[in-house]
Amino acid sequence: MPYFDAASSLPLHPVARQALLASLDEGWADPTRLHREGRRARLLLDAAREAAAEAVGCRPDELSFTSSGTRALHTGIAGTLTGRRRVGRRLVVSAVEHSAVLHAAEAHESGGGTVVRVPVDRTGRVSAEEFGAALREDETGGTALACLQSANHEVGTEQPVAEVAESCAAAGVPLLVDAAQSLPWGPVGGGWSLLAAGAHKWGGPGGVGLLVVRKGTRFAPPPPADERESGRSPGFADLPAIVAAAASLRAVHAEAGAEAARLRALVDHIRARVPELVPDVEVVGDPVRRLPHVVTFSCLYVDGEVLLHALDRAGFSVSSGSSCTSDTLTPSHVLRAMGVLSEGNVRVSLPPGTTEADVESFLAVLPDAVRGVRDRLGAPAVARRGPEGRATEEGSDGRGFTRPRAEEPRGASGGTAAEEPLPAPALTVDARGRRCPVPVIELAKVIDRVPVGGTVLLLADDEAARLDVPAWCGMRGHEYLGSDGHAYRVRRLA
Amino acid sequence: MPYFDAASSLPLHPVARQALLASLDEGWADPTRLHREGRRARLLLDAAREAAAEAVGCRPDELSFTSSGTRALHTGIAGTLTGRRRVGRRLVVSAVEHSAVLHAAEAHESGGGTVVRVPVDRTGRVSAEEFGAALREDETGGTALACLQSANHEVGTEQPVAEVAESCAAAGVPLLVDAAQSLPWGPVGGGWSLLAAGAHKWGGPGGVGLLVVRKGTRFAPPPPADERESGRSPGFADLPAIVAAAASLRAVHAEAGAEAARLRALVDHIRARVPELVPDVEVVGDPVRRLPHVVTFSCLYVDGEVLLHALDRAGFSVSSGSSCTSDTLTPSHVLRAMGVLSEGNVRVSLPPGTTEADVESFLAVLPDAVRGVRDRLGAPAVARRGPEGRATEEGSDGRGFTRPRAEEPRGASGGTAAEEPLPAPALTVDARGRRCPVPVIELAKVIDRVPVGGTVLLLADDEAARLDVPAWCGMRGHEYLGSDGHAYRVRRLA
Numbered sequence: 012m013p014y015f016d017a018a019s020s021l022p023l024h025p026v027a028r029q030a031l032l033a034s035l036d037e038g039w040a041d042p043t044r045l046h047r048e049g050r051r052a053r054l055l056l057d058a059a060r061e062a063a064a065e066a067v068g069c070r071p072d073e074l075s076f077t078s079s080g081t082r083a084l085h086t087g088i089a090g091t092l093t094g095r096r097r098v099g100r101r102l103v104v105s106a107v108e109h110s111a112v113l114h115a116a117e118a119h120e121s122g123g124g125t126v127v128r129v130p131v132d133r134t135g136r137v138s139a140e141e142f143g144a145a146l147r148e149d150e151t152g153g154t155a156l157a158c159l160q161s162a163n164h165e166v167g168t169e170q171p172v173a174e175v176a177e178s179c180a181a182a183g184v185p186l187l188v189d190a191a192q193s194l195p196w197g198p199v200g201g202g203w204s205l206l207a208a209g210a211h212k213w214g215g216p217g218g219v220g221l222l223v224v225r226k227g228t229r230f231a232p233p234p235p236a237d238e239r240e241s242g243r244s245p246g247f248a249d250l251p252a253i254v255a256a257a258a259s260l261r262a263v264h265a266e267a268g269a270e271a272a273r274l275r276a277l278v279d280h281i282r283a284r285v286p287e288l289v290p291d292v293e294v295v296g297d298p299v300r301r302l303p304h305v306v307t308f309s310c311l312y313v314d315g316e317v318l319l320h321a322l323d324r325a326g327f328s329v330s331s332g333s334s335c336t337s338d339t340l341t342p343s344h345v346l347r348a349m350g351v352l353s354e355g356n357v358r359v360s361l362p363p364g365t366t367e368a369d370v371e372s373f374l375a376v377l378p379d380a381v382r383g384v385r386d387r388l389g390a391p392a393v394a395r396r397g398p399e400g401r402a403t404e405e406g407s408d409g410r411g412f413t414r415p416r417a418e419e420p421r422g423a424s425g426g427t428a429a430e431e432p433l434p435a436p437a438l439t440v441d442a443r444g445r446r447c448p449v450p451v452i453e454l455a456k457v458i459d460r461v462p463v464g465g466t467v468l469l470l471a472d473d474e475a476a477r478l479d480v481p482a483w484c485g486m487r488g489h490e491y492l493g494s495d496g497h498a499y500r501v502r503r504l505a
Numbered sequence: 506m507p508y509f510d511a512a513s514s515l516p517l518h519p520v521a522r523q524a525l526l527a528s529l530d531e532g533w534a535d536p537t538r539l540h541r542e543g544r545r546a547r548l549l550l551d552a553a554r555e556a557a558a559e560a561v562g563c564r565p566d567e568l569s570f571t572s573s574g575t576r577a578l579h580t581g582i583a584g585t586l587t588g589r590r591r592v593g594r595r596l597v598v599s600a601v602e603h604s605a606v607l608h609a610a611e612a613h614e615s616g617g618g619t620v621v622r623v624p625v626d627r628t629g630r631v632s633a634e635e636f637g638a639a640l641r642e643d644e645t646g647g648t649a650l651a652c653l654q655s656a657n658h659e660v661g662t663e664q665p666v667a668e669v670a671e672s673c674a675a676a677g678v679p680l681l682v683d684a685a686q687s688l689p690w691g692p693v694g695g696g697w698s699l700l701a702a703g704a705h706k707w708g709g710p711g712g713v714g715l716l717v718v719r720k721g722t723r724f725a726p727p728p729p730a731d732e733r734e735s736g737r738s739p740g741f742a743d744l745p746a747i748v749a750a751a752a753s754l755r756a757v758h759a760e761a762g763a764e765a766a767r768l769r770a771l772v773d774h775i776r777a778r779v780p781e782l783v784p785d786v787e788v789v790g791d792p793v794r795r796l797p798h799v800v801t802f803s804c805l806y807v808d809g810e811v812l813l814h815a816l817d818r819a820g821f822s823v824s825s826g827s828s829c830t831s832d833t834l835t836p837s838h839v840l841r842a843m844g845v846l847s848e849g850n851v852r853v854s855l856p857p858g859t860t861e862a863d864v865e866s867f868l869a870v871l872p873d874a875v876r877g878v879r880d881r882l883g884a885p886a887v888a889r890r891g892p893e894g895r896a897t898e899e900g901s902d903g904r905g906f907t908r909p910r911a912e913e914p915r916g917a918s919g920g921t922a923a924e925e926p927l928p929a930p931a932l933t934v935d936a937r938g939r940r941c942p943v944p945v946i947e948l949a950k951v952i953d954r955v956p957v958g959g960t961v962l963l964l965a966d967d968e969a970a971r972l973d974v975p976a977w978c979g980m981r982g983h984e985y986l987g988s989d990g991h992a993y994r995v996r997r998l999a
Binding site: 012014016019020021022023028031032035036038039040041044045046047048049078079080081082085111114115117118121209211216217218219220234235236237238245246247248249250251252316319320323328329330336338 | 506508510513514515516517522525526529530532533534535538539540541542543572573574575576579605608609611612615703705710711712713714728729730731732739740741742743744745746810813814817822823824830832
């Protein structure tokens with residue numbers, strides 16, 4: 012029963028389990044107490060801190076154990092924003108950060124701060140130049156903090172952390188690196204100022220995170236005050252879990268080199284084979300500058316949740332960024348920021364120890380699983396290979412009707428967006444009230460009924476349409492003309 | 506090696522250990538995921554929530570697991586203050602709450618809110634009437650929240666939670682109960698609105714707390730937003746630890762009745778014997794309305810930290826609220842609020858299973874331990890039994906020189922404080938730069954050198970003097986005349 016959701020959480024590493032069990036008898040006392048039980052607990056805590064700091068590449072007194080990677084991010088962001096409040100209230104983040112960072116950014120905005128979200132390219136990567144330029148003081152004031160993940164949690168793309176850290180150093184802005192996905196594979200290089208991660212991503216227990224704040228970084232621990240962990244993590248922690256987290260981080264680092272090379276080859280194989288085996292699939296994320304173990308693809312005309320359940324029944328546990336798998340019924344913000352197809356989205360993240368046979372049996376099962384979902388949805392016939400066309404990102408034409416960006420191909424007609432009249436639709440399809448992927452399927456069903464050059468007006472109130480209609484146009488070689496509220500216009504080109 | 510610091514933390518209960526080990530194999534996955542590993546984790550989490558809710562006496566959907574009791578308090582307080590912000594920004598707390606509550610109150614004050622601290626009597630108990638009166642809206646606005654512990658963590662005194670809950674209900678103010686110390690002994694009765702506790706106090710693992718928010722309580726989860734635990738505890742939790750916490754809470758409740766009766770008798774024995782065995786000891790806290798397992802006493806002319814180490818060498822682990830055991834070199838806020846002696850303070854908190862023999866061996870060791878510390882400090886000869894006199898609480902005379910409150914005995918002289926001239930000291934003792942308990946020892950050494958009715962001026966910049974000089978006067982039957990900054994005046998009465 013292969014578990015292919017390693018980027019979400021891993022089973023306990025044998026070293027973590029061993030360390031946990033070994034420290035249950037001594038790790039229960041309060042390490043701040045003066046008695047022997049307290050002193051023993053303190054020794055365990057100090058040793059765990061030293062081990063974790065060595066693995067991260069920092070001083071022990073720079074590292075605090077928090078109750079999760081999310082808490083480490085929340086505290087790191089709030090503490091730096093407060094500590095550097097005099098400099099300004101600008102916070103610069105990438106658009107594809109983990110929701111813990113983006114929610115902290117929203118909280119900062121609610122409190123009157125400014126958030127600058129640096130966009131990513133179609134692979135999910137920020138431009139180091141663009142990120143560097145975003146650091147500059149503007150009319151909203153100076154930049155207190157920049158946040159950049161080391162690698163993306165949904166598509167695996169690595170970010171240019173070292174280059175961005177250089178820009179940050181030059182601008183005098185501390186850089187917080189969310190290392191949740193990459194720390195299992197090794198320390199993060201570059202001159203970052205803060206770093207956060209969570210142990211369950213490397214086979215440590217849940218409920219343990221790391222927050223590193225380099226000496227010299229202005230930092231004001233968020234209130235309420237608390238004496239523990241330099242004021243950076245209030246409350247009585249689970250010391251055996253901390254010991255297990257530190258021990259397993261060292262252990263996975265010792266194994267990381269060989270395992271990364273092995274998994275990287277397996278992921279390369281998946282990336283190559285999936286589009287051959289499954290028609291109308293978009294494999295997303297950077298094919299080279301990526302995590303060793305993560306690959307994400309989206310399948311046209313597929314309901315992500317139904318596909319997940321089909322794969323689950325076949326014995327494969329994966330995750331999805333499709334809107335149907337989200338509480339809010341919106342596609343993952345990462346896929347949105349990348350401008351790629353979100354329907355039928357599957358993230359495969361291989362745990363250490365995954366075999367070639369596991370991967371082959373997944374590849375054997377996937378085509379039938381996708382076909383089954385498409386058949387049930389009454390999806391139109393699919394192309395064996397999609398065209399090379401790219402989905403367009405949206406841009407506003409300034410008249411309420413949102414159009415693709417000017418640099419995207421928009422057909423033969425000239426003139427500026429503001430001058431050009433909107434074509435009258437030859438056909439209108441009402442898919443309001445229908446959920447992803449039905450609106451796109453309905454669009455696909457009628458496109459052949461309008462003449463080449465004619466337009467279809469699709470009415471769809473499902474949030475995924477905003478991403479998937481342009482993506483579909485790109486995959487099918489039609490022209491996406493833009494949207495106005497829940498109305499999408501598409502021009503048939505072939 | 507008896508461990509008598511149960512109120513600080515307990516070793517893992519056998520049921521907790523068993524539940525932890527049993528859930529390691531299934532409790533590592535993300536319970537929000539749709540795959541089988543996620544669903545299994547979800548089942549564990551749901552079962553733990555039901556078990557904990559049943560033990561607490563609430564609905565499962567009212568209970569969130571947090572990363573500690575401290576976090577539960579922080580979140581409960583912040584969430585209610587925000588949720589009821591329109592009502593007002595008054596927060597009412599007792600003066601002897603856990604520092605987690607008081608630090609949250611300080612954070613509220615820093616943010617412009619109002620905090621009303623309800624004083625306690627000499628046993629550490631609030632008056633339900635006084636607490637009820639404090640709920641009333643005043644010129645600072647309406648009361649958003651009241652916080653009262655079920656029992657005090659340092660002296661064991663139970664608070665009148667049920668009566669206060671009635672006042673709160675009548676005033677329309679939600680009551681948050683910090684049940685950290687009492688929940689191991691059973692559910693908290695009365696109509697509270699919120700409840701917080703931490704698992705390591707009942708033999709569950711560290712890193713697990715409970716926050717209960719009753720339906721109908723206005724509550725706004727503190728930002729940043731997070732999907733887990735109804736937004737009340739962000740980040741990936743340690744599910745096996747949560748399972749262990751819930752299982753052990755049920756187990757300790759099943760054992761609580763018999764064990765409480767047994768430990769209560771042992772504590773009664775300690776309360777009776779310590780003053781017989783050790784001269785100049787003040788046993789503090791309510792002798793009857795108290796936790797079954799906690800007793801606290803203070804020893805005149807004793808350095809708390811040195812006594813702790815002496816007891817530790819003799820094999821007994823206890824804790825202390827003396828200033829010398831605190832990072833800030835101030836006596837515990839609980840002892841200060843009670844107005845009792847803080848030097849040589851010892852808290853004995855018996856874990857379940859403590860035997861009569863354990864207690865007898867402690868009582869056999871204690872007198873020598875105290876005597877040894879007194880001898881090393883060159884303490885003056887001690888009385889076999891202190892007089893019945895009480896230490897006085899301080900009140901200001903409005904002229905800068907702080908005097909005892911008017912209702913305390915202040916000798917034969919009449920007139921109001923504002924009219925009475927301060928007596929010229931017969932003797933001045935300079936103990937500045939000396940730490941607790943030296944200033945009081947220096948005072949004791951010279952008191953016999955002034956005539957009865959004469960006064961001594963003690964100069965002492967140690968914070969403990971503010972508490973211990975009046976307490977010493979009460980124990981020795983001298984009159985405490987008040988303080989002016991670091992100058993304390995004492996009149997010899999006998």
